Amino acid sequence: MTDPVVSISDLRFAWAPGRDVLDIESFTLNAGERLFLRGASGTGKSTLLGIVAGVLEAGAGSVQILGHELTTLKPAARDRLRADHLGVIFQMFNLVPYLSVIGNVTLPLRFSPKRRAAIDGTEENEARRLLARLGLTDESLLSRRVSDLSVGQQQRVAAARALIGGPEIVIADEPTSALDAHVRDQFISLLSEEAQRTGAALLFVSHDAGLADHFDRAVDLSDINRAGVNA
Amino acid sequence: MSAILSLAWKSLMNRKGSVLLTLLAVALSVALFLGVDKARTGAREGFGNTISGTELIVGAPTGSVNLLLYSVFRMGSATAEISWPTYQQIANRPDVDWAVPISLGDSHRGFRVMGTTTEYFDHYKYGRQQDLTLAEGARFDDLFDAVIGADVARELGYDIGSPMILSHGLGQADFGSGHDNRPFRVSGILAPTGTPVDQTVHVSLEAITAIHVGWETGAKNPLADTISEETIRSFDLTPKTVTAIFLGLERKGTILTTRREINTNRGEPLMAIIPSQALAELWSVTAIAERALLAVSIFVIAVGVVSILTSILTSLNERRREMSILRAVGARPGHIFTLLVLEAGLVGFLGALVGIILIHALLLVAGPMVAERFGISLIGTGLGLTDLYTLLAVTGAALLAGAIPAWMAFRRSLADGLSIRV
Known part of the structure; x- marks a missing residue:
């Protein structure tokens, strides 16, 4: 197995001094791996994702993303790293309301010349290709306002956006909690397949342990987080 | 970006x-x-373009802005008049090219009436040395002819030949205070200039004298109406006084000397102003607003x-x-x-x-x-x-x-x- 894309050791994080939200001895996400991270709400999973994405700064310890030590990088460099190597899918309301479906999918390319360069052909064609892979082929659907799409469709657009330009890591934070069971399973397999095809490691976070079967490996946040404080 | x-x-x-x-x-x-x-x-x-081509304005001593206001802008009124002999003396000065007297004090339905000579239309200039031009009709010729400004014609709806009754002083024409026994007729209408000329009724100096026959005491003599028009026409209507004089000089270079000489005139006290200077002074007041x-x-x-x-x-x-x-x-x-x-x-x-x-x-x-x-x-x-x-x-x-x-x-x-x- 190649080097891990995310490697955390002795991470501590607190919103207020003395009240640790995260205290993780070790956590890794390997290249191309599809990892299920289970955590009930309030166990610090959003905080952990914020740290991995380089938006939050770790209080202590080491956080390595693709060999870059985040704790020593300047904020601008962390932003650059996120733009180039990370795709993010939120729980819901993932899309920028004033951009078209295509505009939303290609949004990361505006901030990352590296991901722009990774695309064959035009940005729009790449967006259409990804959307088609995720089951969104209907032309009338693509011309609709994003707020008029169903939640399931919105999440697929968000998945296409996270995958465009081939980032090494895709983070999904409870992306299926607003979907019904049938749509949820379909979404997870599509996302999982596409991540595998592009070679992205998938860090899928959910409180629903029942989803663990879809993934290569499952980790329970409460097992690795020694802080265990409600945050 | x-x-x-x-x-x-x-x-x-x-x-x-x-x-x-x-x-x-x-x-x-x-x-x-x-x-x-x-x-x-x-x-x-x-x-700034209200008056041009006039080198000096002469009037009775007052503030320079005041003199400018009543002689050019038809605002306020003169504190004193200039006698006819003094006018003649100024007009005959060797350094004076032309002298146009004006006589103010009457009005017609809110518009000021100005008595002057036909030379006024030759010498009064505005803007970039633009002449007054007649849109219709002709300059006053008969004693009871009037040349009206563009605003007067428009607001009162007057045409050539319209009759006009002037009133004494600056108020509206009430019965008894008006010169209703001496009706005028419009002989000409001036083209718009954007200056106070547009709001002025121009008549001859003699006409001003004529309508005041019987008003020598300042109020109307009950017998004034008994004097017929023919009788008036036979009178010597040379004015006794004028309100101000517009001057053009032979040579522009003498303007300061001429002004000083007029200001220190030995006979009747006089005051001469340079229009552009007085305009600038007046503008500095309005500049605040x-x-x-x-x-x-x-x-x-x-x-x-x-x-x-x-x-x-x-x-x-x-x-x-x-x-x-x-x-x-x-x-x-x-x-x-x-x-x-x-x-x-x-x-x-x-x-x-x-x-x-x-x-x-x-x-x-x-x-x-x-x-x-x-x-x-x-x-x-x-x-x-x-x-x-x-x-x-x-x-x-x-x-x-x-x-x-x-x-x-x-x-x-x-x-x-x-x-x-x-």
Whole structure:
């Protein structure tokens, strides 16, 4: 197995001094791996994702993303790293309301010349290709306002956006909690397949342990987080 | 930068309704400001152009502004008159080229009546040495002929041949206080000049004397009406006094010497003013009001810019999610800051642009009318540096105003991280 894309050791994080939200001895996400991270709400999973994405700064310890030590990088460099190597899918309301479906999918390319360069052909064609892979082929659907799409469709657009330009890591934070069971399973397999095809490691976070079967490996946040404080 | 600019544009288009209202507020404030500025420039130019070609105005001693006000602007009244022999003495000075006497004191339905000689029409000039021209009819020839200004004709609906009854003093013509026994007829109508000439009824000096036959005591003699027109025509109607004298000099170089000599005249005390100097003095008084008006319109622009600030601030909460999404796909906090500043700048820029187009379209349509009615020349003040500076200043102010919500969003995007708050 190649080097891990995310490697955390002795991470501590607190919103207020003395009240640790995260205290993780070790956590890794390997290249191309599809990892299920289970955590009930309030166990610090959003905080952990914020740290991995380089938006939050770790209080202590080491956080390595693709060999870059985040704790020593300047904020601008962390932003650059996120733009180039990370795709993010939120729980819901993932899309920028004033951009078209295509505009939303290609949004990361505006901030990352590296991901722009990774695309064959035009940005729009790449967006259409990804959307088609995720089951969104209907032309009338693509011309609709994003707020008029169903939640399931919105999440697929968000998945296409996270995958465009081939980032090494895709983070999904409870992306299926607003979907019904049938749509949820379909979404997870599509996302999982596409991540595998592009070679992205998938860090899928959910409180629903029942989803663990879809993934290569499952980790329970409460097992690795020694802080265990409600945050 | 261009990526953010296109985002800012799309974001604005998404909120078309409220953005358009804000843009309109800015546009109207800019149009008001530029309108005031152009009216001000036009008024100042028009004001300075009220009289030209006249080197000196002579009257009884008073303030120079006062003399200018009553002799040229037909405002207020003279404190004293100049006797006819003194007029003749001034007119016969070797350094005087021409001397036109004027006699004021009567009115016709709110318009001042001025007695003068036909030479007045040759020598009174306005603007860039423009002559008075007759739109219709001829100069006064008969004793009871009147030449009226363009405003008089328009407002009173007079044509050539219309009868007019002058009133004594400056009030309305009541029964008994009017010169109703001596009706005039309109012999000519002057073309509009945009000067007080438009509001003046011109008659001959002799006519002024004639209508005052029987008024020697200052009030109407009960027997005045018994004097027939034929009798009056047979009188010597040479005036005893005139109100002021317009002078043209043989050589411009002597203007200061001539003025000093008239001011120190040994007989009757006199005062001579140089019109352009007195105009400048008068303008410095009105300049205060003019500046106040300009200050108010600048504040209106400030209100317009504040409305940009308000509209962005109110949209900030509902856009918190959008900011988190942008951060997640790789936007730096600086990008968020730039996005909001650009949105404000765009609204400011477009608003100012629309305002400039608005005011110029308005001037193009209404300009000729304003010029004719109020004598303020607004055309020919086309697109200029003022417009460019206003555009830049408003855009700059909008960018600055946008920095406030942008800074708030910037701080928030650092604190919120990737978590999305509704």
